[in-house]
Amino acid sequence: MERVDRCVVLVDAGYLLGAAASLLAGEPARSRITVDHAALIQGLRDLAEADTERPLLRIYWFDGAPDRVPQPEHRRLRVMPRVTVRLGALTRSDGRWAQKGVDAAMHAELTELARNRACSDVVLVTGDGDLLPGLMSAKEHGVAVHLWAVQAADGDYNQSEDLVAEADERRVLDRVWITRSVRAKELTGICAPPPAPRPEIAAILSAPLPESALAASQERAAEAVRNGSQPPASENGAEAGPAPATTKG
Template sequence: MRSTCALYIDTGYLLASVATRVTGTSLRSGINVDYAALIRSLVAAAEARCGLPILRVHWYDSARDGVADRQQERIGELPKVKLRLGRFGVNGEQKGVDLRIGLDLVAHARNGASDVFFLVSGDDDLTEAVEEAQMHGVQVVVLGVPNSAGRPHGVSRHLIRAADDLDTIDGACVDVAVVKVDRPAPPAPPALTAPPAAPVPTVESPRPAVRTPLDLAGRQRIQEPPRPQSVPVYSVSSGAPAQAPPEYIDTDTDVPSEQDRVIDDVVARVLASFRESATADELLDLRRARPYIPPAIDRALLLDASEATEKYDLDEGIRYRLRSRFWEIHVAR
């Protein structure tokens, strides 16, 4: 049997990475993708890297109830492309995709399907599957998507150490196949035909004087209200209020930390990408959904924050801060 190579593409990683390259955030709705052109670029990169013809492209994605949508069906009909589907969890996250990739890597290596496997993913959870596949005599090369600086985007260090090599696809090919969605701003609401009625004045009842401590100069000090022991934040799955433990509450609001600045930058970029690509109805739906954060936006917030903070697993404090700042910044703008 002749020597070949094979591609194993984690679609979640691929689309998040190309979106980040084009828009600055991993939000998928901010891009339009020519999937046929993008897959051709990946095949060309793999064949040029190893000098072997492609045997097959394995395309791993999630689908509602594991049933392909129209776009996924069209991808599965492309030459030499094998569609492999997981499903969505209750929070919109991928379920079963990593497991399918890992099982296929090991099974195909054991059966000698190809000599070189190219893995388009950055997921730390695939490290053990890569090492197991290598034990059956195949090379496993991680093929990353270059960011704006030309470095592979979002690849776990454990995965890099386990793989035989790390390479990137041509950034120019990505830029041809992936374009930013840019919708015109919605029209401003019409002006009111009549001025609003003047508010009815109210008379406040006198309040009893409150004795407050004096400072060294004899002036009254302003007493701040006691800080609550917990602050409500909202579940991405149900929108129900949850509670952040006191240790996750920033007690020094006047001096933002470096982590606060990173989180605010991530939130601002995701919001900007969403607003530039969303329709007027989608913008209205987001406002109506408050305090619920749509799964696609929540997923982009977590991915971008993980990349910005260089933390593969975000702790609860960062997750809480991301979600609370999302609504604070959204309302402020």
């Protein structure tokens, strides 16, 4: 069977979006980012065709979902041209979500594509070393494997070293490329610190109110009289005179 000169992209969505969240928001929670899926798919297609110099056959989007029920983003993705969504299970353990079956599904798809000579080049967007057997199988069937990584937030690798060592080609999707379709959400709510007032506003807010200033002045005058000291000057600068004598009736 003659091999078809086309490229296929296999995306581990948990890796791609989790690494993008770490890069842009400082933590791998996908809830911290918003994704323009149409722009992301188009970006993956354009870059894959440019890197492999082959037309795209299909993009496979592998992700987890509770009970394997498609979420709104999955429903948007699977109606896009040249996109196939494959869902594994998403389970919660020790307060964290974990994918089940995604790696196995990617391995099976990669091996089947290579065995059937459906493509000449495969682009893998993943970091999991569990996919190493599938990568090796694809190479044995004569498929060129391109491994793509998301730029690591700490500047180090966020991929299995074995995958990196065995891939035919490697590319890093940097911050500039990621931010074309992914952005961090703004922090809002009670946890967000209030904006600091401008200096001139702060000075006005810290000044005493007229009523409080008058009360303080009167209190100082009364204290001076009780202590037998000189009474304070009046507001116009003249000293207050003695109190008038009381006449008998």
